[in-house]
Amino acid sequence: MTHSPETPEVPIRPYQVTAAEVVPGDLLALSPEDATRRRWHVVLHTRPASPEVITFVLRPPLGGVDHEEELRREQRVTVAGRRLDVAAVPLVSSPPLDGVDFRDGDRVVCLRAVDPQAEPVTHVRRWGAWHRDSGEAPEDGATDADVRRWAAEADRAGNVVRHEPRPVREAEPAGVRRVVVTGLGAVSPLGVGTGELWRGLVEGRHGIRELTDEEFDGLPVRIAGTVPVDPAGLLPRQAARRMNRAAQFAVLAAREAWADAGYADGGTRESGLDPERVGVSLGAILGDASVLVGGDRKLREKGPRGVSPLTTPMTVPSQAASQVSLDLHITGEARTVTSACASGTEAIGQAVDRIRYGRVDVALAGGAEAVVTPAIMASFAAMRALAEGDPATGSPSRPFAKDRDGFVNAEGAGILVLESEEHARARGAHVYCEAAGWGLSADAHHVAAPDPSGDGIALALRRAVRDAGGRVEDVVHVNAHATATVDGDLAEARALRGVLGRREVPVTALKGHLGHLQGAAGGVEAVAAVLTLHHGTVPPTVGCADVDDAVDLDLVRGAPRALPAAGDLVLSNSFGFGGHNAVLALRRLG
Numbered sequence: 001m002t003h004s005p006e007t008p009e010v011p012i013r014p015y016q017v018t019a020a021e022v023v024p025g026d027l028l029a030l031s032p033e034d035a036t037r038r039r040w041h042v043v044l045h046t047r048p049a050s051p052e053v054i055t056f057v058l059r060p061p062l063g064g065v066d067h068e069e070e071l072r073r074e075q076r077v078t079v080a081g082r083r084l085d086v087a088a089v090p091l092v093s094s095p096p097l098d099g100v101d102f103r104d105g106d107r108v109v110c111l112r113a114v115d116p117q118a119e120p121v122t123h124v125r126r127w128g129a130w131h132r133d134s135g136e137a138p139e140d141g142a143t144d145a146d147v148r149r150w151a152a153e154a155d156r157a158g159n160v161v162r163h164e165p166r167p168v169r170e171a172e173p174a175g176v177r178r179v180v181v182t183g184l185g186a187v188s189p190l191g192v193g194t195g196e197l198w199r200g201l202v203e204g205r206h207g208i209r210e211l212t213d214e215e216f217d218g219l220p221v222r223i224a225g226t227v228p229v230d231p232a233g234l235l236p237r238q239a240a241r242r243m244n245r246a247a248q249f250a251v252l253a254a255r256e257a258w259a260d261a262g263y264a265d266g267g268t269r270e271s272g273l274d275p276e277r278v279g280v281s282l283g284a285i286l287g288d289a290s291v292l293v294g295g296d297r298k299l300r301e302k303g304p305r306g307v308s309p310l311t312t313p314m315t316v317p318s319q320a321a322s323q324v325s326l327d328l329h330i331t332g333e334a335r336t337v338t339s340a341c342a343s344g345t346e347a348i349g350q351a352v353d354r355i356r357y358g359r360v361d362v363a364l365a366g367g368a369e370a371v372v373t374p375a376i377m378a379s380f381a382a383m384r385a386l387a388e389g390d391p392a393t394g395s396p397s398r399p400f401a402k403d404r405d406g407f408v409n410a411e412g413a414g415i416l417v418l419e420s421e422e423h424a425r426a427r428g429a430h431v432y433c434e435a436a437g438w439g440l441s442a443d444a445h446h447v448a449a450p451d452p453s454g455d456g457i458a459l460a461l462r463r464a465v466r467d468a469g470g471r472v473e474d475v476v477h478v479n480a481h482a483t484a485t486v487d488g489d490l491a492e493a494r495a496l497r498g499v500l501g502r503r504e505v506p507v508t509a510l511k512g513h514l515g516h517l518q519g520a521a522g523g524v525e526a527v528a529a530v531l532t533l534h535h536g537t538v539p540p541t542v543g544c545a546d547v548d549d550a551v552d553l554d555l556v557r558g559a560p561r562a563l564p565a566a567g568d569l570v571l572s573n574s575f576g577f578g579g580h581n582a583v584l585a586l587r588r589l590g
Helices: 032-036 144-155 194-205 238-240 245-260 289-302 311-315 321-330 343-356 374-382 421-426 453-468 486-500 517-537
Strands: 014-017 024-029 041-048 053-059 067-072 074-082 107-111 121-126 129-132 162-165 179-188 206-208 223-225 278-283 334-339 362-369 411-422 432-442 475-480 506-509 569-576 580-587
Touching: 024 032, 032 074, 107 144, 121 162, 121 453, 129 144, 129 179, 144 162, 162 453, 179 194, 179 343, 179 421, 179 517, 194 517, 245 321, 245 362, 245 411, 245 517, 278 321, 278 343, 289 311, 289 374, 311 321, 321 334, 321 362, 334 343, 343 362, 343 411, 343 432, 343 517, 343 569, 343 580, 362 517, 411 421, 411 517, 432 453, 453 486, 453 569, 453 580, 475 517, 486 569, 517 569, 517 580
Parallel strands: 278 334, 278 362, 475 506, 475 569
Antiparallel strands: 014 074, 024 041, 024 074, 041 053, 053 067, 107 121, 107 162, 121 129, 179 411, 179 432, 206 223, 362 411, 432 580, 569 580
């Protein structure tokens, strides 16, 4: 539907002549009313019908179908004062649309072809109605029946109607981008910062302490892995008041990771990033259980007026992700993953996929948890799941040890900055390693106990290696989940031996240093796994003086060990109550 090449160049100046004076190429209006209504036809050719009558073959000037008119030689007609190249006027017919199955996104282009100066009018089908595509507020839409009528009447009315179906694209696999780690941040029982974390791991120190606050009096177990610094004191007072303890951990870890990745203080805008292309993905089981417990206590003591209006927004597990988003002005997404003790690792895996497939370019991913509270401690103790012992004589958390008797509850946060490799390289960022893949599975075995066969864990391990594009032979180290529970450690050991075969792959378990950080465990342990690749050093397992005879693994103990040179994959495991299994695969860069 294009204009004739000559159409826009010469203005229309109507005047009357006799039919005998009309020649091919003239623009002809059969009556003054037609001229007023801008209803013109191009004269293609003429032939005598009789000595007094001439037959005119006419076509709309912007294209259409031909029709004939017989005029007496002396009859007065109107011409436009211009001529067109007859060969340039297309012969087109509007196809019937009665059998067409319209879909939203289809377009119909209508052209009043009898008007040389007309412009095409496009209608787009949205929500079952046709709206004029003018960029203005939509008017009441035409119906499918209206569109079919336009097409049916087009030729007779001197119009052209064209239907343009919405393009149907064949499904194509999305391009997969490589994801790398460019920043690290941690708050753990070993201290604030990744430096404190790494030094404590390599030196074989633990951060498990006795709970001396009055609220823990009377509990059967009073030890936990607690952060040795009040996080609220490291944040602006007004901001800290609106965050629960887990969110405070998360914001501190996120700030450290952000700065470590080379971004500017303040967040996305100060760093020159589009905030819509940055995301947050954090794992948490409860976040901070103390807020809800404290609100209930105030309700009982002081009545409804004693309950803070911040109780609800500070109770939800998603508060850590939302506070990191607020603090760094991240608008791409702020997701929270809750899958028991696998939450942090699964949150990292989901962020890897969001970057891989182009949803965001940068993500802060990990976990944050603060559940060292009297009720949670009492519940774990009632399950007979908690370890006992004196922290002053060594770590009460003894993963893979013959005398292990349970886990130590703990708190903290660990966060990675993930980026697409091209994004990181383009800005000259330091790259720690590749976040190469991840795997999930479910035991479907018991509400709390792991499947003793280890089959679910083995499935997650194999899936992580496969997702990383690697082979089992590429694995050079495993950061084990190993909570120091009797059944959990054995199930993981069986799974590792079954997947790795008889290869001696160095394994370490960090819960002797840290305790079990619950939903944050995967985040902090992923930070440690990245540092293991970065430094080429495997930290020792603390608390395991005598390895269980049934644990057939190459467990690193006593002192750090050099990371093997052959191979390039490190696995970081997380498994949770209810059978949630998640494994992260990291690859060192050659």
